[in-house]
Amino acid sequence: MDYIIIDKTSKIPLYIQISDSIRHHINLGHLKHGEKLPTESSISGIFEVSVIVAKKAYDDLVKKGLVKRIRGKGSYVDTFKPIKVNLSSEILTIYEFMNGSERKLLSFEKVKNHHYAHPILDLDPQDDVYVLKLVTVANQMPLFYQVIYLPAKFVPAFKKDYIKHLTIFEILGKKYHLNPKQLVQTYRPMNLTSDLAMMLDMKKNDPAYYIRSVFYNDNEEKLAFFVMYANPKLLELEVDVDGNSQDNHS
Amino acid sequence: MEILKTITVDKRSKISPQDQIFMFLFKHILSHDLNYHEVLPAPDALAKHLDVAIFEVEHAYHLLSIHKFIDLVDDQYIVTYIEIENLLLSSMMTINDSIKALHKTPSMKLVYAKKIQPDQSFFDRSSYLTNESIYEIKRIFYADAKVIGVMSNYISLTRFPDFIKHFSETRTLYELFSSAYKLHMTRSNRILKAISLSPSEAALLNDKPHTATFKTFSKLYDQYHRMISYAEFITSNDFAYTFKINI
Numbered sequence: 001m002d003y004i005i006i007d008k009t010s011k012i013p014l015y016i017q018i019s020d021s022i023r024h025h026i027n028l029g030h031l032k033h034g035e036k037l038p039t040e041s042s043i044s045g046i047f048e049v050s051v052i053v054a055k056k057a058y059d060d061l062v063k064k065g066l067v068k069r070i071r072g073k074g075s076y077v078d079t080f081k082p083i084k085v086n087l088s089s090e091i092l093t094i095y096e097f098m099n100g101s102e103r104k105l106l107s108f109e110k111v112k113n114h115h116y117a118h119p120i121l122d123l124d125p126q127d128d129v130y131v132l133k134l135v136t137v138a139n140q141m142p143l144f145y146q147v148i149y150l151p152a153k154f155v156p157a158f159k160k161d162y163i164k165h166l167t168i169f170e171i172l173g174k175k176y177h178l179n180p181k182q183l184v185q186t187y188r189p190m191n192l193t194s195d196l197a198m199m200l201d202m203k204k205n206d207p208a209y210y211i212r213s214v215f216y217n218d219n220e221e222k223l224a225f226f227v228m229y230a231n232p233k234l235l236e237l238e239v240d241v242d243g244n245s246q247d248n249h250s
Numbered sequence: 251m252e253i254l255k256t257i258t259v260d261k262r263s264k265i266s267p268q269d270q271i272f273m274f275l276f277k278h279i280l281s282h283d284l285n286y287h288e289v290l291p292a293p294d295a296l297a298k299h300l301d302v303a304i305f306e307v308e309h310a311y312h313l314l315s316i317h318k319f320i321d322l323v324d325d326q327y328i329v330t331y332i333e334i335e336n337l338l339l340s341s342m343m344t345i346n347d348s349i350k351a352l353h354k355t356p357s358m359k360l361v362y363a364k365k366i367q368p369d370q371s372f373f374d375r376s377s378y379l380t381n382e383s384i385y386e387i388k389r390i391f392y393a394d395a396k397v398i399g400v401m402s403n404y405i406s407l408t409r410f411p412d413f414i415k416h417f418s419e420t421r422t423l424y425e426l427f428s429s430a431y432k433l434h435m436t437r438s439n440r441i442l443k444a445i446s447l448s449p450s451e452a453a454l455l456n457d458k459p460h461t462a463t464f465k466t467f468s469k470l471y472d473q474y475h476r477m478i479s480y481a482e483f484i485t486s487n488d489f490a491y492t493f494k495i496n497i
Binding site: 087115180181182184185191205207232237 | 265269276313316370436437439440441442444446460490492494497
């Protein structure tokens with residue numbers, strides 16, 4: 001609590017002094033997102049101020065959007081703002097390389113007769129499909145859990161190292177000279193199962209984005225298929241739409 | 251349901267009966283041969299028809315459920331896959347047109363239209379100023395008899411002081427703004443979030459509390475780039491948004 005400095009001889013109200021010293025240390029990065037702050041009663045006891053003063057200081061920080069109160073748990077530094085992604089302009093790359101994010105490959109295998117991927121990709125059960133499972137971490141929190149299905153007939157001898165530096169879109173184009181012409185993405189809301197919740201460091205039944213993506217070539221063949229689960233607390237999806245409307249959203 | 255009469259299982263195949271059932275249903279749901287809200291046979295009935303064990307059908311249904319293609323509602327398995335290209339979110343398609351695209355009849359019901367006193371968080375997300383007087387119009391949209399979403403439109407009476415005089419239950423806001431103010435909605439900025447339904451939201455959507463749904467936060471702009479309406483739209487859990495992007 002050494003970051004709270006109070007000068008009782010100052011004319012500045014005590015609650016402002018407390019609030020300002022906490023804010024200053026948040027801005028300097030000494031107090032990080034998620035860090036628990038002292039209780040109002042402990043501030044009151046140590047600095048010999050009333051609990052009302054301490055409460056007012058926290059009210060001020062909550063109002064400024066720097067602190068979050070969790071009932072029954074306490075007050076926490078809340079500096080994390082969700083990443084806002086504009087689907088109209090960033091859709092091809094957002095889920096692969098985002099600023100400050102890191103992709104971790106969890107598994108890589110070649111399978112036949114996958115109950116879900118084969119029908120979606122219009123493949124015969126005997127056809128091979130590469131299945132990659134990845135997690136993308138931003139600000140030390142899992143942002144997406146992704147499963148990528150790539151038909152081996154389009155990407156023979158696929159190497160897992162490819163995904164270190166290239167997006168799937170780039171791999172299809174640069175490594176295999178395929179020509180993705182269209183991407184169809186479907187967004188659905190879902191309550192997380194316990195397995196998925198564990199992957200995303202969330203709780204079972206928490207709401208999440210379920211996103212399916214399919215890349216098509218000129219011949220309407222499906223070149224790749226992704227399934228992605230994302231944490232809505234960390235990600236906001238934005239769309240700008242132009243044009244005349246009859247009664248659009250009204 | 252006609253298509254279900256053609257389902258068969260080849261017991262000599264290397265592919266398990268459950269995978270054959272899954273693949274048959276999956277393909278026909280994707281191709282819309284099995285339509286949104288079509289009822290599938292009960293697992294025991296289909297198992298009997300195919301002469302397979304019930305667990306084979308149950309497993310196929312389970313796989314379809316976890317990928318949100320079907321859902322168990324009131325002890326019936328129904329198709330919940332309703333994806334339509336460029337649905338609503340990514341185009342200036344109207345809610346009513348998106349419902350018509352599902353071959354359903356659109357309708358709406360006014361829940362209320364009244365002046366409200368929003369909290370600070372509302373002003374933060376809407377970009378309205380805290381001293382503006384806000385009028386909320388809350389309506390339920392239906393596809394046939396089923397609730398598809400609940401929309402709240404927020405209008406500033408500070409910007410449109412005689413708005414209430416022009417408003418009627420049956421009139422769309424487009425018509426109202428166009429005829430009363432000669433303003434046209436030409437651009438929309440939308441934020442999509444997955445949320446957990448509150449008990450009051452769940453009651454309006456005839457759904458269970460804590461069910462995951464999408465909430466869209468939309469700012470609508472006129473031909474002069476001024477925000478003329480802010481809206482929040484909660485859709486039912488089986489509502490999906492599809493983007494089709496030409497690269």
